[in-house]
Amino acid sequence: MKYSIFSLARAALSGHKNxxxxxxxxxxxxxxxxxxIGGGGHGxxxxxxxxxxxxxxxxxxxxxxxxxxxNAGRNTTIIRSNYGLPGNTGFYELSMKLWERMEQDLxxxxxxxxxxVINLYHSDAQRDAYARRGNxxxxxxxxxxxxxxxxVKKMMPFLNFxxxxxxxxGGLLQRRGGTARHDAVVWGYxxxxxxxxxxxxxNCEVTGFVxxxxxxxxxxxxxxxRIGAGKxxxxxxxxxxxxxxxxxxxxxxxxxxxxxxxxxxxxxLIPGVMTFGAGHFYVSQSDKGGLVFGGDIDGYNSYAQRGNxxxxxxxxxxxxxxxxxxxxxxxxxxxxxxxxMSMDGSPIIDKxxxxxxxxxxxxxxxxxxxxxxxxFVFAHLLARDTPHEEAARFRLDRFRTGAMIDEKGQGAxxxxx
Amino acid sequence: MRIVCPFCGERELGEFTYLGDAKPxxxxxxxxxDAVYDYVYLRDNIAGMMSENWYHGGGCRAWLKxxxxxLTHEISAVEPAAGAGAAKVGA
Numbered sequence: 001m002k003y004s005i006f007s008l009a010r011a012a013l014s015g016h017k018n019x020x021x022x023x024x025x026x027x028x029x030x031x032x033x034x035x036x037i038g039g040g041g042h043g044x045x046x047x048x049x050x051x052x053x054x055x056x057x058x059x060x061x062x063x064x065x066x067x068x069x070x071n072a073g074r075n076t077t078i079i080r081s082n083y084g085l086p087g088n089t090g091f092y093e094l095s096m097k098l099w100e101r102m103e104q105d106l107x108x109x110x111x112x113x114x115x116x117v118i119n120l121y122h123s124d125a126q127r128d129a130y131a132r133r134g135n136x137x138x139x140x141x142x143x144x145x146x147x148x149x150x151x152v153k154k155m156m157p158f159l160n161f162x163x164x165x166x167x168x169x170g171g172l173l174q175r176r177g178g179t180a181r182h183d184a185v186v187w188g189y190x191x192x193x194x195x196x197x198x199x200x201x202x203n204c205e206v207t208g209f210v211x212x213x214x215x216x217x218x219x220x221x222x223x224x225x226r227i228g229a230g231k232x233x234x235x236x237x238x239x240x241x242x243x244x245x246x247x248x249x250x251x252x253x254x255x256x257x258x259x260x261x262x263x264x265x266x267x268x269l270i271p272g273v274m275t276f277g278a279g280h281f282y283v284s285q286s287d288k289g290g291l292v293f294g295g296d297i298d299g300y301n302s303y304a305q306r307g308n309x310x311x312x313x314x315x316x317x318x319x320x321x322x323x324x325x326x327x328x329x330x331x332x333x334x335x336x337x338x339x340x341m342s343m344d345g346s347p348i349i350d351k352x353x354x355x356x357x358x359x360x361x362x363x364x365x366x367x368x369x370x371x372x373x374x375x376f377v378f379a380h381l382l383a384r385d386t387p388h389e390e391a392a393r394f395r396l397d398r399f400r401t402g403a404m405i406d407e408k409g410q411g412a413x414x415x416x417x
Numbered sequence: 418m419r420i421v422c423p424f425c426g427e428r429e430l431g432e433f434t435y436l437g438d439a440k441p442x443x444x445x446x447x448x449x450x451d452a453v454y455d456y457v458y459l460r461d462n463i464a465g466m467m468s469e470n471w472y473h474g475g476g477c478r479a480w481l482k483x484x485x486x487x488l489t490h491e492i493s494a495v496e497p498a499a500g501a502g503a504a505k506v507g508a
Contacts, residue, residue: 239464241460241461241462241464242462242464250459250460250461251459251460251462252458252459252460253460253462254437254460254462255462255464255487299434299435300435300469300485301437301438301462301463301467301469301487302487302490303464303487303488304487304488304489304490306490308418308430308490309429309430309431310429310430310431313431343457343458399454399457399458400450400454400458412457412458414437415435415437
């Protein structure tokens with residue numbers, strides 16, 4: 001099914017009763033060249049790039065629940081490439097460039113909206129740090145603008161500029177950043193990958209790995225039977241340790257819960273994505289009008305997909321400090337997702353010590369923006385057996401060698417990243 | 418989540434700070450690189466019952482050993498950590 005203005009017109013004329021399913025809900029075959037565990041954004045993007053860029057179409061994506069039922073549908077939909085450290089800067093810009101062509105590549109409307117991401121600064125030291133990050137971005141060909149107070153006031157006159165403790169001094173703006181509809185990203189990759197022959201298999205939980213006498217992974221045991229595989233890729237962030245454990249691996253990862261929030265719908269207020277620099281609060285406004293916001297992880301290990309009150313309070317305090325008028329808006333929904341918190345706050349995309357098993361993990365709470373880039377470089381790794389140049393630093397052994405990518409400078413304390 | 422501190426009684430979560438899994442033990446100074454790497458970076462990341470270190474910074478400022486289910490957040494035991502005045506509550 002190819003979507004266009006004509007397909008829309010045809011469907012409209014028949015009362016929208018004849019839309020076809022956009023992807024095939026497949027049943028497992030005996031064997032695939034590549035099996036990807038995890039039918040979230042990253043797993044499906046990996047399958048799509050394997051099929052479209054690397055010509056490997058005998059691919060299955062195995063999903064325990066339904067596609068997009070994990071973090072793909074739980075994030076705050078922000079896309080940006082404003083990272084400062086070598087390893088991250090280039091990778092996230094690769095991902096941003098893929099966002100910019102995604103809808104044409106997939107023939108699917110993912111509502112990618114480059115409405116801008118601004119990080120506000122509240123002190124001279126923070127301004128200097130943001131200026132440095134902005135310069136790093138610009139040196140690497142990424143757009144960044146350091147705004148002064150007057151420019152921020154013009155863009156967002158509704159902020160509390162009289163906060164004596166955390167005065168807004170300005171912000172670092174990436175105009176190409178913005179938001180995308182997260183469910184549509186999942187459906188779009190499923191649509192396009194399925195169209196190239198990828199099998200998307202739902203309600204199929206991996207329960208173990210099949211290995212040959214040399215210890216090489218040759219397939220997976222699942223709730224829908226044994227499935228053979230030339231290579232197996234894991235893209236199960238949140239549950240990486242549990243799946244890796246089945247292969248006898250221990251990872252430099254802790255699972256933590258991150259909450260997100262949506263308010264009732266209000267008239268257009270917030271022009272793009274905005275972050276409060278003196279606490280941890282980020283907010284954008286959905287096309288339906290709800291304010292979508294979040295903050296820190298709860299800070300304790302969890303697989304429960306729900307959080308607790310102290311972080312809700314902290315997030316709302318951050319929002320109130322920045323724009324006190326949101327105290328009049330009611331909170332509509334709140335939920336939690338499970339994050340792979342790595343030991344340096346950066347992801348891992350690498351071969352594992354187990355032959356035939358490849359790892360895509362450790363996205364902390366920044367995985368959504370990386371979806372296309374992650375799929376692209378993981379497909380490269382699976383197809384070529386060598387890391388893509390933009391992901392070459394996301395090594396599993398960097399914690400041993402000391403080549404960490406610690407954007408926040410927190411050290412090996414996952415709940416502080 | 419509320420934690421029943423053995424010194425202060427039941428208190429809300431915001432009074433406590435989390436350190437993590439109580440199982441890893443700092444290796445001896447001559448233990449070698451592998452042991453240190455394992456201690457600092459690798460985690461069991463248990464899905465289920467886990468013994469954890471929490472700090473009651475908003476109360477008695479004692480370190481506590483909390484047994485908690487990471488799948489449900491249910492807390493089944495709270496004890497003073499070794500050396501944290503354990504003798505005073507007879508633990």
